[in-house]
Amino acid sequence: MDANFLTSRPAQLPDYDTATPVDSENEQTVEKSPLFRKIDDALMNKVALFQSSYARYAARAMLATLFLTLGTAAAFGTALQAEKLLPGSGKFTFAFMFSWSLVMIIFMGAELGTSNMLFVTVGVYRKKIHFSTAAKVLGTTLLFNLIGGVFFAYLISLTGPFQDLPSANYLFDGIAAKLSKSSIQIFVEAIFANIIVNTAFFINLRMKDDAGKVMAIIFVIFIFAFLGYEHVIANFPAFSLAFFASHGTIAGMTLGSVLHNLFFALIGNYVGGALVIGMTYAWMNKTKTNYVD
Structure with missing residues (x-):
């Protein structure tokens, strides 16, 4: 028997929290960042x-826009009433109430396309998934977010708060203003919007x-909603709620103007989400130092 076998000490396993990534192309690196371990697990x-289960995934994507529709309806509903009591206050109440949308999405485990932009892009960069898988997951999320958004907005439009609205109100005026924005304005605002959402x-x-999470999410999302x-x-x-509630009478609301907004907002x-936040933090955490998130 080999004497070295009797006297050698067993190899010590690396500590998951503190191990330094090995510098070898043939060995698996140990992820030091607690944040990116969670991102990997979520992905x-x-x-x-x-x-x-494609159907279950699609259902979670539709639930995201169910909660967004509820939050949007509550936000516009409170803004409509606030404007009657104190003109100019609608923007504050809208932003606060809308922020609860993301709280519901996160705590109810729904799939939101703009956060999945970050997850799948980081996953491809970190070689956790293939590009084709990332594209399918993101495409499915966006598709069923859209289906859910239109469907649930239609149902909400049938409820009392959105019946017989005057032609000039916070909801209709706000949507008309969105549709009148230039391409570059939509694009830049969309960058900052998803920086904020993915920060949350x-x-x-x-x-x-959990209580701290709720407070933090509300105040972070308030920034993008207020702006x-x-x-x-x-x-x-x-857009769907405004269309159904107005019976298609909002000035400037055409298929072309809606697609124009959605296209530049998507890009x-x-x-903002996948590149500025996702890729930047993935790159910064791909380090041999202990300065990780």
């Missing part, structure tokens, strides 16, 4: 559900206390 759960997702992943920035998924139910959201 793998999404992909596993998508591949094992990062905060949710890093915090442990009126463009979020392609939020616009699905917003801008991808840049």
